[in-house]
Amino acid sequence: MALHGSIKIDLWIKAPADQFHNVFSARPHHISNASPEKIQACELHEGDWGNSGSVINWNYVHDGESKVAKEIIEEINDEKNFTKFRVIDGDLMKQYKDFTLLVQATPKDGGSLVHWSLDYEKLNEDVPEPYTLLEFCAHVTKDISTHLVAQAA
Template sequence: MAEACNNQGVYTLVEKLETDVEIKASAGQFYHMVARPHHVSKACPGKIRDCDLHEGEWGKVGSIVHCYYVLDGEAKMTKERIEAVEPEKNLISFRVIEGDLMKEYKSFLTTIQVTPKHGGPGSIVHWHLEYEKISDEVAHPETLLLFCIELCKEMDEHLLSEE
């Protein structure tokens, strides 16, 4: 948990959840798919129904992406702005600006970084979810983190099947 000062000078609690997922695909392959999430919907149609580029270019800072997904059996939508892109580090960040997550969170930022595994094939996908809940009654997004883990595994299987 970290304190952050909002624009009214009030301190808020920004919380985070993180996990690492080991995959067999290369860091570059996985990053390329994440930076162009319309490919993710082809790899994981049961989880990601569709991703549309609303504004800008795939994988470019400032671009706006709409994603339609299924979480806990419910259809959801998110509109995200790409906040950071570092291809040399296989890193990309998406900030939620509209959608279902904004009903429970004041802010939500997802950062994904993929690094090659040391001493062998495959990669490690690091997910970093940073968020501020609208109230203490709102649960931490653990089901979303599990969703991210499952998504990684399905994306990995898809990438390996293309080789």
């Protein structure tokens, strides 16, 4: 069993790609408004919203448990609607040596195709693949889309 891995998912949503991207790149603290059962808070730890190099803290519920994560925004590409986060502290670091989340939205069929990629290195072979976290990302994506579409109506 490999310690390094990558899992991906593509989801079609009704929200425009640039609006969806803006939520993750510049306004992640608004995600709790769209998905309050999953995201309790997102707070700026250092830097500025919407800038690479900024550090943010997440409080979220995953697999029925309250969890925390501290992430650095490694890259924001507004032309490609792409944001890359690296987890640097929190619950995921109990099982993973390295964990990166990449999210990209591409305009498609009157909405967007959202691509998630979770790239990781497990601490040992007993650590499960993070499929439930990928499912969590998919649910949050759908919640954000519903929220954005409702705001536009």
